Amino acid sequence: MSRQCVLAAQKANRVLGCIQRSVTSRSREVILPLYCALVRPHLEYSIQLWGPQYRRDMELFERVQRRATKLIRGLEHLSYEDKLRELGLFSLEKRRLQGDLIAAYQYLKGAYRKDGEGLFIRECSDRARGNGFKLKEGQFRLDVRKKFFTVRVVRYWNRLPREVVDAPSLEVFKTRLDEALGNVV
Numbered sequence: 001m002s003r004q005c006v007l008a009a010q011k012a013n014r015v016l017g018c019i020q021r022s023v024t025s026r027s028r029e030v031i032l033p034l035y036c037a038l039v040r041p042h043l044e045y046s047i048q049l050w051g052p053q054y055r056r057d058m059e060l061f062e063r064v065q066r067r068a069t070k071l072i073r074g075l076e077h078l079s080y081e082d083k084l085r086e087l088g089l090f091s092l093e094k095r096r097l098q099g100d101l102i103a104a105y106q107y108l109k110g111a112y113r114k115d116g117e118g119l120f121i122r123e124c125s126d127r128a129r130g131n132g133f134k135l136k137e138g139q140f141r142l143d144v145r146k147k148f149f150t151v152r153v154v155r156y157w158n159r160l161p162r163e164v165v166d167a168p169s170l171e172v173f174k175t176r177l178d179e180a181l182g183n184v185v
Contacts, residue, residue, distance in 0.1 A: 005057040012042040012064045019071075026073035032087060035068045043092060044099070052096075061092045094181055097156060104153045105173050108133070119150055133165045134158050 016039050023030060043061050052058045069075065069083040084091060090098065107119060121136040135154045157165070164180050167173035 001053050002057055005052045005060055008042055008045070009060045009064055012039050012061075013067070015039050015042065016064065016068055016071075026071055028072050028074070028087065031068070031072050035065075035071075039064065039068060044095065058093055065089075065092055090181065098177060098181055100149065100153045101156060101160070101177060102170070102174060103149075104157055105167075106170065109170075120154070 016035070019031070019034050019038065023034065025031075043064060052061060066080050069080065069087065069089075072083075072087070075083045075086060078086060081091075104120070123134040123136040135157050137151075137154045137158070160177075161180060164173065164176040167176055
């Protein structure tokens with residue numbers, strides 16, 4: 001998977017370089033839509049399947065986004081995290097988590113009924129703390145299993161507030177999830 005990450009980052013960097021060379025304006029209104037439409041899809045294509053597993057691969061992707069934020073005039077004095085906050089963007093790691101949680105929500109609400117029967121196991125608990133729709137976390141001896149979709153999502157799903165998990169529709173879930181993830185640094 002590391003090789004796939006390197007290839008995706010190279011392709012995204014090439015597109016970003018083309019934007020840098022061909023667009024004279026460095027305003028937020030020009031660079032941000034170009035980045036979101038042309039560069040970020042290379043970094044997020046099928047990310048739930050082959051997503052970066054190692055810290056160095058995650059940092060490789062973040063470097064591309066960091067380079068894109070440096071192109072925008074007027075934000076030079078801010079740190080990377082402040083630039084993201086100012087632009088209304090999440091880090092790519094947080095966006096991967098967001099995509100994972102959205103996919104889990106869709107599955108749990110019945111969107112993928114035939115594809116993954118029994119993918120998640122609901123935990124029966126009488127505890128009043130947290131959301132009322134907890135998922136059971138499995139115990140595994142191998143570290144390689146920690147990177148599986150069903151394992152990496154459960155911990156974060158169980159930490160979500162009740163109002164996010166109990167959202168009546170996908171759009172409401174996405175809005176509430178953005179608010180919840182916006183509070184997490």
